[in-house]
Amino acid sequence: MRKSKKYVLIDVGNHYVKCLVIGETSQREYELLKNFTARTRGIENGETKDVVSFREVLEKVISEVEEVAKLETSEIVVSTSCGKFNLRSVEKEVVLSENEKKPIDETTVEQLREAILDEFQTTERPLHIFAKRYIIDKSKVVFNPQDMLANSLAAEFNLVTVERSSGSVLDFLEETFPPETDFAVSVISACEGILTDIEKETGTCVIDLGYSSTSVTIYSHGVPIRLEFIPLGIKHVIKDISFVLNTSLDEAERLLKTHGCAVFGETSFVQQTIEYKGLDGMTAKTTTKDFLSRIIHARLREILTKARRIYREETSKFSEIGLKGLPGGIILSGGGAKVPRLLDVAIDVFKNPVRIGTYNTSSNVQIKNADEVIDEPLYNAALGNFVSIISRHQIKPQAKKKVASESFFKKLSDILKNLW
Incomplete structure (x- = not known):
């Protein structure tokens, strides 16, 4: 058993x-x-x-x-x-034979991978390696070279590395x-x-709203082709709340979690009063949900606008995409994706399909x-x-x-x- x-x-x-x-x-x-x-x-x-x-x-x-x-x-x-993470694109070639063609086996492919990994051992450490394509005898492009006959095998890889x-x-x-x-x-x-194989193949952008930073990862043909980090995250939303409302970071985080919203201007928000503690942890203060939401909205919109620049810069390289955007759309991930009504702001910023990504989707x-x-x-x-x-x-x-x-x-x- x-x-x-x-x-x-x-x-x-x-x-x-x-x-x-x-x-x-x-x-x-x-x-x-x-x-x-x-x-x-x-x-x-x-x-x-x-x-x-x-x-x-x-x-x-x-x-x-x-x-x-x-x-x-x-x-x-x-x-x-x-x-500090980077996306690197590298190429490598191994010669199997100068004369008679030899079959490519798993060992040959592994030699290519090991040769590429060895190049990054001093300043960066590769944590993910993605094969973009293999090239047999400098002419034939394939996606799985095993059991094929060749004199040489080259490969293009995308690596995600961390700086030492x-x-x-x-x-x-x-x-x-x-x-x-x-x-x-x-x-x-x-x-x-959160991504399906089809989404990774046809093209999808994942925006991960983390605590200290926001990442933008774009997939196409099954591999990540762009990875950028914006040095703004939910921590900066919390700091904004703390500064404007003159309260502690812990209290600001509580306000974000219990009363936070990414949009403002709702009639009920103006009428809803929120109580919180001042910077000394004792003084009772009040604000409205609308005012709190304006603070949150401003920073989140800034983050999403910066992400949109990266997204448009990358999609502009695909002539067939145009204004339609990537077929897989934009997917929001990370703890910051939980902020209520964030999806509404993202749709307004990107003018493309956006959804919240989870394992269940x-x-x-x-x-x-x-x-x-x-x-x-x-x-x-x-x-x-x-x-x-x-x-x-x-x-x-x-x-x-x-x-x-x-x-x-x-x-x-x-x-x-x-x-x-």
């Missing part, structure tokens, strides 16, 4: 650490065993500033995980949005988790968690008892880590049904043959 497996999926952000533990049964069904969120401490602007505080947070997360799973026997993927630095969060995470742990970039994991496998996380944009990256494991194992949940169907028709065919 096939043993059940457990997957530990952690996403380390600048504001929260999100953790999921998913179990796989012998029938290849998946169930959420644990979900846990802890406030990040010891990280500032993507770098480790207080090792002791950060270690305490991770120890708390690990303690929660080990209530239902052992790290040593689980498959672990840890993603992070802390660091003294305060690297990734280095600290590597020291904390078992050696077999896989590491990923949060925004790429989030895309894997994708075509990924079902996870039992996970209703509270699969519709939550905050968990997109952690769930994307789960998708990466499934993809790596090439697990196909529908395969069992397909085999059963084929078996039925085979039996029917045999019966009919026996009649004659």
Whole structure:
């Protein structure tokens, strides 16, 4: 009997650490065993500033995980949005033979990948590698070269890398988790968690509104072709509220979560009074929901306008797209996507189809008892880590049904043959 497996999926952000533990049964069904969120401490602007505080947070997360799973026997993927990430496009070629053509096998393809990865070991570390296309004998373009005959094989890859630095969060995470742990970039994991293969192939833009920054990731032909970071995020919305209303950051965050809205001007908003504490934590103050919404709207519109510039700059390279935009549209992700009525502002800014992306809106496998996380944009990256494991194992949940169907028709065919 096939043993059940457990997957530990952690996403380390600048504001929260999100953790999921998913179990796989012998029938290849998946169930959420644990979900846990802890406030990040010891990280500032993507770098480790207080090792002791950060270690305490991770120890708390690990303690929660080990209530239902052992790290040593689980498959672990840890993603992070802390660091400086880049999208690199590189080409490499290997010569198989000067004379007689030789078959291309998996080893040849792996040699290409390893040669490319070796080039980035000093200043940057590759965390994701995407094959754009392969070129056989400098002329024939293919997407899967295995078992083909060739004298040479070249490849074009897109890599997502993280810059090496003294305060690297990734280095600290590597020291904390078992050696077999896989590491990923949060925004790429989030895309894997919410995009379908068709969306990645035809072209889609994912805008991830994080705490410290906002990322813009554009996919086309199955790979990310643009990755940009805007140094503005929900933290800046909170700071605006704190400054204008003369209150603490914690109180400003509470106002955003409980009363925040991305649009203003509603009649009911003007009439709705909101009470909050002043900067000293004691003085009672009031504002209206309309005034609070104006503060929130101004910063969010600025962020989305900057994202639109990146989007239009990239789509202008595709003559067939024009004003229609990418076929997959724009998808909002990250914790900031939860701000009420943000979708209305995004549609007005982009003048293109926009939706909120979650694991539940994708075509990924079902996870039992996970209703509270699969519709939550905050968990997109952690769930994307789960998708990466499934993809790596090439697990196909529908395969069992397909085999059963084929078996039925085979039996029917045999019966009919026996009649004659």
